[in-house]
Amino acid sequence: MQVTETLNEGLKRGYAITITGAELNAKVDEKLVEAQPEVEMKGFRKGKVPLALLKKQFGERMMGEAMQEAVDGAMNQHFEDSGDRPALQPDVKMTNEDWKPGDDVNVEMSYEALPAIPEVDLSGVELEKLVVKAEGEAVDEALANLAETATDYEAREEGAAAEDKDQVVIDFLGKVDGEAFDGGAGDDYPLVLGSNSFIPGFEEQLVGTKAGEEKDVNVTFPEEYQAEHLAGKEAVFTCTIKEVKAPKAAEINDELATKFGAEDLDALKGQISERLEAEYAGAARAVMKRGLLDKLDDLVSFDLPPSLVEAEAKQIAHQLWHDENPEVEGHDHPEIETTEEHTKLAERRVRLGLLLAELGQKAEVEVTDAEMTQAIMQQARQYPGQERQFFEFIQQNQQMQQQLRAPLFEDKVIDHIAEQAKVEEKEVSKEDLQKAVEALDEE
The missing domain is CATH 3.30.70.1050 (Trigger factor ribosome-binding domain)
Incomplete structure (x- = not known):
């Protein structure tokens, strides 16, 4: 040979x-x-x-x-x-x-060939970590939002007309071309007007109705309606309004707290404070991560495989095109040309990806089975009732496993680098943190 x-x-x-x-x-x-x-x-x-x-x-x-x-x-x-x-x-x-x-x-x-990655001295890297405390105003705002989710309804005075956000209790019977259809009838149905739980145009027609009235609601099923035999069809729903109820915000007290699994109001406030600070910490980490990647990008320079850059640029251009054209769900569209901007961003991503992979390998960073299982379970929650099938699909698909493992690995490498860098904490307001997060999307 x-x-x-x-x-x-x-x-x-x-x-x-x-x-x-x-x-x-x-x-x-x-x-x-x-x-x-x-x-x-x-x-x-x-x-x-x-x-x-x-x-x-x-x-x-x-x-x-x-x-x-x-x-x-x-x-x-x-x-x-x-x-x-x-x-x-x-x-x-x-x-x-x-x-x-x-x-x-x-x-x-x-x-x-993949390039040789130069050594990087991480001890000189300086990072800023934003810290936000959950203040009373933010906790009170979150409490008010919780109270809204626990909204109750009480009957309006006799003869009062239904308003937007009211709840109307109705009997209804829907017909297409004069014929009733499966799933088109209901009794004592509590419908909140403005909730968009019925097909478009339905709820608006019940605004102004009163208890005891009968109202014909004329609607057209959407073209992409899940029941194909009804898609695009005109329908008439005969509705009998039995009750009209106004929303009543839940009182913020110990009783509300118990509804959300807390012993009392103080305990619920403590839980909310912890959750808010965890959210702030996650956002602050994203800001610090961007700052770290910017510094790493300035620290290293090496040749990049043209094929990787080209593939990444095409992926970026494709994703951005779909972001700008959300109505196109499939990939049956004209070829998308990459620009100099796409290529520049691709070069940064490839360079940092190779560097992080090298640093992670040298530090013997690994994603554990437990961490992978947790990530798969989090993804599976997006498919209620099909969690088991999703879990089995991931187990049998190496490519999908890699797509889940890659961000976990990257985050662990980022944590490893941050441990070696000089990190200075800076306490800021929630608004300042929000501005810093918004700036990430603008770059």
Whole structure:
């Protein structure tokens, strides 16, 4: 076997690999000898089939396997000897297409090598960590929001007309083309006007109605309605208004606290304070992380694999296009051109990604099974009733596992770097923290 370098420009590498016919034949013979004891063939006892007959019967198939193994072995040996790490899967192709048994196999291999990452002195990195305390005003605001979620309703005075945000108790029967349909009827249904829990246009028509009245509500089902036989159809719902109730905010007291699992109001305030400060800490961490990445980006400079930058730029351009065109859910759209801005952002992401990977590897940072399980469970909560199926899907999908593992790994590396850096805490207001978070999206 012979490996000859044909290209060495920047991070681009090219090699010509020659595997002799004699090497391949020897490998085929080795495979046949290994399989011989288990082979049964008519006219011969098990394990006694002559090697020449086995070669005639199975040689062609064995030759294909031998070729693949020889090429894989040559590549692995090359990477072990050279220390190169390919940025993407190497491009490998056989060049002598007129190959026949007995000939040498000529293969061309090309790839972009990952660059050598320079050492970075993290002890000189200075970071600012914003700290926000949960003040009484913020706690009171959160309490008021909780009270709204615990809103009760009490009957309006007799003859009062329903207003937006009121609750009306109704019986209703819906018809399309004069015919009732499944799911189109209900009795004693408590509907909050303005909640958008019914199809568009329904609730607005009940504003101004009174208890004891009957009202025909004319609506059109959305074109993308989940029940296809109703999609886009006009319908009439005959509604009988049985009660009209006004919203009554829950009082902020110990009774409210018990509804949310706290012993009393002080305990509930303590829980809210802890939750708010945890939210503030998460936002402050995002701000500090951006500051750290900015400093790392200034500290290091090295060549980047063009293929990684190009792929990342395309991904950025594609994501931004969909952000600007949310109505397009699929990928059936014109090709999206990358710009200099996309490429510049891609270079930063690739450079920092390679640096963090190197720092994490040297620090022996690992994502534990428990951390992965927790991340999968958090994702699974987005699919109520299908958590088990989602969990099994992730377990069987290596790519999805990597997508979940990557941000966990990055966060752990960031924490590792922050431990070595000089971190100064700065107490700020909630508004200042909010401005700092908003600035992240503007950059």
